Amino acid sequence: MTTKISSLAAPNWAAQLRKKARWGESAIEASLFAVGILTILITLAITIVLGDQALLFFAEPEVNLQEFFLTTSWQPQIGDFGIWALVSATLTTSAIAILVALPLGLSAAIYLSEYAKPRARAVLKPILETLAGIPTVVYGYFALLFVSPIVRNLVGVEKVGVYNMLSAGLVMGIMILPLIASISEDALSAVPNSLREGAYAMGATKFEVSSQVLVPAALSGIGASVIVGISRAVGETMIVAIASGAGPKFSFNPLDAAETMTGHIARISGGDLPYGTVDYTSLFAIALMLFLVTLILNLISQWIVTKFREQYE
Amino acid sequence: MQPANNTQYAIETRNLSIFYGEFEAVTNVNLQIEKQKITAIIGPSGCGKSTLLRAFNRMNDFVPTSHVRGEILLQGTNLYGKEIDPVEVRRRIGMVFQKPNPFPKSIYENIAWGARINGYKGNMDELVEQSLRAAALWDEVKDKLKQSAYALSGGQQQRLCIARTIAIQPEIILMDEPASALDPIATLKIEELMQELKRNYTIIIVTHNMQQAARVSDYTAMMMLHGDTRSGTVIEYDRTDVIFTRPKDKRTEDYVTGRFG
Numbered sequence: 001m002t003t004k005i006s007s008l009a010a011p012n013w014a015a016q017l018r019k020k021a022r023w024g025e026s027a028i029e030a031s032l033f034a035v036g037i038l039t040i041l042i043t044l045a046i047t048i049v050l051g052d053q054a055l056l057f058f059a060e061p062e063v064n065l066q067e068f069f070l071t072t073s074w075q076p077q078i079g080d081f082g083i084w085a086l087v088s089a090t091l092t093t094s095a096i097a098i099l100v101a102l103p104l105g106l107s108a109a110i111y112l113s114e115y116a117k118p119r120a121r122a123v124l125k126p127i128l129e130t131l132a133g134i135p136t137v138v139y140g141y142f143a144l145l146f147v148s149p150i151v152r153n154l155v156g157v158e159k160v161g162v163y164n165m166l167s168a169g170l171v172m173g174i175m176i177l178p179l180i181a182s183i184s185e186d187a188l189s190a191v192p193n194s195l196r197e198g199a200y201a202m203g204a205t206k207f208e209v210s211s212q213v214l215v216p217a218a219l220s221g222i223g224a225s226v227i228v229g230i231s232r233a234v235g236e237t238m239i240v241a242i243a244s245g246a247g248p249k250f251s252f253n254p255l256d257a258a259e260t261m262t263g264h265i266a267r268i269s270g271g272d273l274p275y276g277t278v279d280y281t282s283l284f285a286i287a288l289m290l291f292l293v294t295l296i297l298n299l300i301s302q303w304i305v306t307k308f309r310e311q312y313e
Numbered sequence: 314m315q316p317a318n319n320t321q322y323a324i325e326t327r328n329l330s331i332f333y334g335e336f337e338a339v340t341n342v343n344l345q346i347e348k349q350k351i352t353a354i355i356g357p358s359g360c361g362k363s364t365l366l367r368a369f370n371r372m373n374d375f376v377p378t379s380h381v382r383g384e385i386l387l388q389g390t391n392l393y394g395k396e397i398d399p400v401e402v403r404r405r406i407g408m409v410f411q412k413p414n415p416f417p418k419s420i421y422e423n424i425a426w427g428a429r430i431n432g433y434k435g436n437m438d439e440l441v442e443q444s445l446r447a448a449a450l451w452d453e454v455k456d457k458l459k460q461s462a463y464a465l466s467g468g469q470q471q472r473l474c475i476a477r478t479i480a481i482q483p484e485i486i487l488m489d490e491p492a493s494a495l496d497p498i499a500t501l502k503i504e505e506l507m508q509e510l511k512r513n514y515t516i517i518i519v520t521h522n523m524q525q526a527a528r529v530s531d532y533t534a535m536m537m538l539h540g541d542t543r544s545g546t547v548i549e550y551d552r553t554d555v556i557f558t559r560p561k562d563k564r565t566e567d568y569v570t571g572r573f574g
Contacts, residue, residue, distance in 0.1 A: 063407060196375075196413075201410075201429070202404075202407070202426070203481060204430050205430075212426065216416075216417055
């Protein structure tokens with residue numbers, strides 16, 4: 001026995017340590033790389049299609065960049081292409097949505113993370129997440145048939161029409177509420193317990209701990225929830241298409257009916273739009289603008305979050 | 314009106330047992346903690362030292378199933394009485410934790426926050442300076458009060474946590490292995506600081522470091538796990554020099570001489 005072991009114990013170290021070909025490992029790496037590249041390619045393809053058609057739009061004789069970015073009337077029939085008529089409605093409805101969703105969502109997050117007993121949490125969280133699963137077309141009719149009549153009764157039937165940005169914005173806020181609540185709740189729960197204990201040990205009440213220690217500590221996560229919420233609101237189509245109004249109008253007044261960028265695209269592209277016309281290519285220019293607005297709003301919220309955080313960290 | 318105010322002890326426990334659900338983690342502790350002294354709680358890992366310490370300021374309340382039997386008397390008032398508000402208890406019995414846990418705020422705000430929520434109306438700049446001086450941190454941070462507390466070293470962070478505790482002027486300061494995450498030099502600073510603090514405050518410290526207990530404390534409570542019930546209790550409580558030189562209990566002697574634990 002011992003002789004056998006000693007004979008085995010004269011190893012060829014160089015051979016044993018040599019690189020082995022691990023085909024499975026290489027295959028996995030290659031396929032993961034391919035999937036990663038694919039997502040980038042798809043994004044690129046979308047951008048190229050948008051950009052290509054948008055370029056055709058801007059090349060039309062009746063269109064110029066200055067008019068597009070600086071004027072406020074969008075009436076393709078008479079050659080008016082002022083994007084602000086659509087951007088204003090997008091900004092207004094999104095702003096209302098965030099004003100509704102941020103305070104409510106953050107409060108719900110604080111409740112779930114700090115106040116709710118495990119049993120209450122186990123019931124409430126799935127319900128909140130169900131809210132996120134409701135089809136937006138249902139939200140749209142909810143806005144038009146339930147919220148809008150209430151708004152009209154409160155404000156005055158003569159002052160506000162059936163279609164208005166306020167109802168659409170409010171319901172959009174309800175739609176993104178679970179998103180903000182869920183991401184913020186994750187951020188609050190991830191705050192180390194030592195911070196909670198430290199704050200309670202100072203004789204702080206639960207509300208003082210939540211609002212003055214945990215929320216600041218979770219600010220980057222809460223900021224992320226707002227960014228996702230804004231993107232969702234800006235891109236949301238069905239609710240605004242149904243409830244906000246069908247006609248571009250430059251207005252920041254929530255009581256007005258006005259069409260958002262997404263609402264306009266949905267309405268126009270639903271009709272029998274001749275390929276290659278100005279109307280057709282204009283949709284791509286609007287879509288590109290939508291990209292831009294989302295990007296700018298994201299950059300702004302990111303900037304706000306970093307600025308706030310610098311005070312603390 | 315309250316004869317209890319004349320009691321010579323800062324805080325005392327009477328037949329105190331602490332439970333997590335059915336499990337009795339600490340059994341029948343009777344301690345009288347002397348005013349303006351440092352009392353160390355020592356003992357092997359898992360014997361309930363921290364559980365006992367956290368009972369003093371009702372931090373165990375955050376464990377949903379925890380409850381106590383017996384009493385903890387602060388100047389004659391049972392801290393576990395039905396009418397007692399735990400928030401008020403914690404305001405009077407401060408705590409410094411094992412790992413420094415400054416708030417994600419500026420150095421200044423770390424001190425000011427606790428004072429403000431507790432209704433401090435005086436000059437905040439003065440209070441911040443006083444507290445930082447009392448925690449022997451002022452000279453190191455006076456030029457960067459607006460900077461984040463996270464920019465400080467671990468030892469400085471721990472002294473900041475002591476400073477914020479002092480700022481709300483508690484009766485008692487609990488310390489849960491306050492130096493175990495620190496290097497020897499930072500540890501020495503904390504220990505020196507404790508000697509300063511005991512002029513004004515009663516300190517109870519949990520430590521697994523027997524040398525530290527011997528160096529800093531005036532009184533020592535030795536805790537031990539009961540073999541059968543897995544429940545911890547205080548087996549000996551005396552002046553620190555007695556515990557370390559002529560303990561009465563054989564188990565204490567074994568522990569402090571390093572024969573086990």
